Amino acid sequence: MSPSSDSIQHKDLVLDALDSGIIILGGDHRVLTWNVWMERATDVAQATLIGRSIWDAFPALLDTRFGDAINDALDAGASSILTHSLHAKLLPLHLPDGRPLLHDLIIRPLSSQSGRHCLIQVKDVTVTVERERLLRERRDAKYRAVVDTAQDAIVTTDAGGTVQWMNSAAERTFGLASQDALGKDITHLLSPGGDVPWPRDLAALALRESSAQPVELTVERHDGTVLNLELSLARWQSENRNFVTGILRDVTERRRVRDALEQAVADKTVLLREINHRVKNSLQLVSGLLNLQMASLVDQSARSLLREASDRISAVARVHHRLYQTDRFRTLDFAAFLNEMRDDLIKASGERVCDIDLATEPLEVSIDHAAPLGLITNELITNAIKHRGADAAVIKITLECWPDGYALTVSDQGPGLPPGFDAAKSRTLGMRIVTALTRQIGGTMEIPPVARGATFRITVSGHQHSCTDPEDGAP
Known part of the structure; x- marks a missing residue:
């Protein structure tokens, strides 16, 4: 046996001992090497395929990526790696038990003295893929158990x-x-x-x-x-x-409950608005009845008392009128209320009788404070008009607001208060009303000394209110 033939025999033994498939093709696509591993995986014997075109054994693979990769290696000298996960049509290989053999292919050019050849290495990845599948299934089982x-x-x-x-x-x-x-x-x-x-x-x-x-x-x-x-x-x-x-x-049920709540709030809003509207109308009716009764009286003292009672009822009616017009029923825009009260009083008394100047900051007061404050303001203004003397009443109303309280100040340029005046001991109904309502809202009243006229300052601290502009939102 010659050394060259002995070398070839040793090469064949090595190729047959490999745990992977080895195929060597000539430039005309004829099979030059087909090791034993390929025989077992395809049931195609070396003797039947050596010297024949590979497409005689696998005609269906001619126009696939497998065929293109062989042409790239023979014609352009380019290498390719084809994996089972990306390429559906590779070699039809099987395991000893008949199951499909999952594999990857490495296709590279192989140069020799007789020209360019193509080396195809087939790697069995079945075990690896199966192991990955089992690991993935275990991982997915935990995931699926949760989701x-x-x-x-x-x-x-x-x-x-x-x-x-x-x-x-x-x-x-x-x-x-x-x-x-x-x-x-x-x-x-x-x-x-x-x-x-x-x-x-x-x-x-x-x-x-x-x-x-x-x-x-x-x-x-x-x-x-x-x-x-x-x-x-x-x-x-x-x-x-x-x-x-x-x-x-x-969230069908949550949406149903939310819609029901929104509808209930809307219904309550309509109801509260209607209640305030009816209260305002009822108070105006009572005020109108008092005015009718007043018209039938001759006694000027009785007429004056009825007029004052009618004015007080109208002041409360204004509060409910403002509540009827707003979308907020827990608070009242008191600055807007004062502006409305001023216009009504000037219209009722006449511009020659009174001149009312407002200097107000935006203030939202709770509904519990709105009616008492409205009555207090009404009393102080009507008292200033009543006791103005011969000249027109010049009245200034100031409304101040700070984080923990607010103050209402009513000043006039009239003849002023009598010496030693004490509001708490006053016998007049108007001043008794102002004193009682100030205590009701938890406020204090001061009567600071002034050069002319009289000034009343009502201060309220620690109660729910807001200094926010109504257009910017209110509680």
Whole structure:
């Protein structure tokens, strides 16, 4: 035996001992080497294939990526790696028990003195893939144990919106089995024939993720049932593919309760507005009856008393009139109330009788303080008009507000108060009303000395109020 033939025999023994397939093709695609591993994996013997074109054994692979890779190696000297996960049509190989043999191919050029050849190395990855599958199944089993028992519907789609997976809660929510939804567009679940806020590209998903806020949507199931769902989305990747998982919480009952509460609030608002309207009308009716009674009296003292009583009732009616006009029933815009009261009093008394100047800060007072403050202001103004003397009453009303309180000041330029005047000991009904109502709202009244006229300052601290401009919102 010659040294060269001995070397060839040793090479064949080495190739046959390898735990991988080895194929060497000539430039005309004829098989030059076909080791024993390939014989076992294909049931094609060396003797039947050596010297023949590989396409005689595998004609179906000629126009596949496998054929292109062989041409690249022979014609361009380029190497290729083909994996079972990316290429469906590789060599038809099998294990000893008949199961398909999963494999990867390394195809590279092989130069020799007789020209360019092609070396194909076949690597069995069945065990590796099976191990990865088992590990993945164990990992997925934990994941599914969590998500499949979740109360919320969970749906996963690819980046194009095609349903890839859904949990049991999703099947119950949409009344649709998984096999009827997988492979279909997400609109098949969320809005048959319509549009849904499900991102179809990475830019849309990034925009949705940046908001980090769930969105509410209304879904009509295939059986006609309407659901209100809250949708949260997240993007993730696997094997260089993008997926979108959405968690859909059924908020139909929550939405029903919310709508019922909103309707109840709306009904209460209408009711409170109607109550204030009727109270105002009733008070105006009483005031009108007093005015009718006053017109039939000859006694000027009695007429004056009835007029004062009518004015007090009208002051309370103004409060309810303001409450009827506003959407807030817990507070009253007292600055606006004072402006309305000033206009009414000037209109009733005449501009020659009184001149009322307002300097008010925005103030929202609680409804418990609104009527007493309105009566206090009315009493102080009417007293200033009543005791103005021969000249017109010049009155200034100041309304101040700070975080823990507010103050109402009424000043006039009239003849002033008698020496030693004590409001707490006054016998006049008007001053008794002012004193009693000031105590009722937890305030204090001061009568500071002034050069001319009289000044009354009512200060209230530690009570619910707001210095916010009504247009900026109020409690």
